[in-house]
Amino acid sequence: MAPSRDDRFGRLVRELSPPVGSYLARRLYPLARVDLDDLVEETFTIIWRRIDDVPSDAELPWTLGVARNVLRNAKRSHARRLNYEGKVRPRGAHASAEESVLADESVRDALNKLSDDDREILLLHAWDGLNANELARTLLISPNAAAVRLSRAQTKFKEYINEAPIQ
């Protein structure tokens, strides 16, 4: 007998809140840490509302896709508020969330040189552990496209980090 919606949602929360929370925590900057719980709750509120749409064979990547949109919207609101206050960051001075907390300067510099899309797919694979098929479900692209993009991002990252001066 298929589980009820409530049961399925409870299982999704228990199984997926750790990776969803971790995904968001890594990328919170420039939002405050206090936003993390709200973003997790917002993500699972959407999951609850769309519980019938969550694919049974790709629950984690689908949920991360929702979290990705939630985070993007939150950062857009934050950026708009900064604009209201006239605190527009200078062009080129943008620091990604991941870079702001990296202690390895070479890794940080190499990531900074990547495009936003390349950096995103690289870190979804390296830090969130998604394979090519899962990347495809999260980013809503074909598995082949995900594999190609990941490979390209890895190649570029390797080039940039090898360009770094030896310290």
Next chain:
Amino acid sequence: MSDVFERLTAADPYAGQTFELPDVVSFIARITATPRRTSAWRRFQLGVSGAVAATTLIMVGAIAALQGAAPSLPVLNFAAANTVQYNVYSSVKTSTSPLPTMNARGTAATVTRTNARYHFTASKTLSDAATVAPAYSLRAPNDPKAETTRLASAFGLSGSLQQLASATAWRVRSAGASLTLASRGLWAWSYVNPSARATGSARTTVPVRDLTRRATRLVHALGYDFQLATPTVTTGSATVSSPANSQQGYLSISLSFPVVVNGSSTRLTSDFTFSTSGALISAHGPAFYVASSYLYPLRTPVAGVAALNTERATLAHGPSSGGSFTANAPRAATIRLSTTSLALGAYQMSNGTLWLVPVYLFSVDAKGPRETWPLLAIDPRFTKNAASATPVGTPTPKH
């Protein structure tokens, strides 16, 4: 794995940590306590397509089926007239000037709005067809403290939370701006930033459509169970009380958005005021979630006009803030109502719960300013004390 990618993995800022929810059970309960929008919408539809308007004709079979299910519909027992003073926001502007109308002899006359008794008649243009419309029971924020912090974060405020003296109001202040969540029957949020003012330019530098988009996205981010319709835009000066309690005037653009629930207009609004350079000066709106929805049969508009005479004939129709009936009032004036629209009004029930219920807004097809007369539209078989019910507005929490 190459050394390069090992370094990348090792650089994970969250390595060795695992996010854990402090209370999974409460987390799940909090989310699932909010009904999924799709289920409420499906119940509302019951085979009827689109939003319901007063003139929508429903198949006899649908009405019969609903009436067959009528015993399961909750009877709405309206609370006594609310004595708390608040501003009632209406999606329909009401006239404040005398309304040309017909007196008892059928002669055109201007009747002063206060100290007059009215007799209402129905024009042939009013429908006598049976219709149905949804009513919604509302749920307030579960945890006002956490809700205030959440709302403040949406506005980019991260100051400390304080409880105000009224005990049903919370506030977050940050860098001169503040976000307040308060309840006077209906919970409402309010944001103000006195320092966000025009630099003196009398020309608007930000397109209104951009301001509309910003406001709409902000309200969407707040996550309540309503949407915003096309705003009414006004420009002028806004006064904002500074912390020193002095008032200053600024050039501003105000957007008043009608609040919509599942496609149905309400009598609530969410209002935003921007400086001419696009900085948000102030904003406020209701804070509610839909708990459940029910499809109620409505009295026909023609029957509604008759009810106006019995339920409101003894009430002087004056300004919302006053107007009292006097025994020596002038002779009755007859008002022929020719149009009606349907909107959801917020009302408190005797058990303290808040509902959005359908309200007829009758008006006269007359030249000059149009005035509306509201009347609860639900079939009286499903209501108690409706004649004396007064709507709950969207009070603006004071800063």
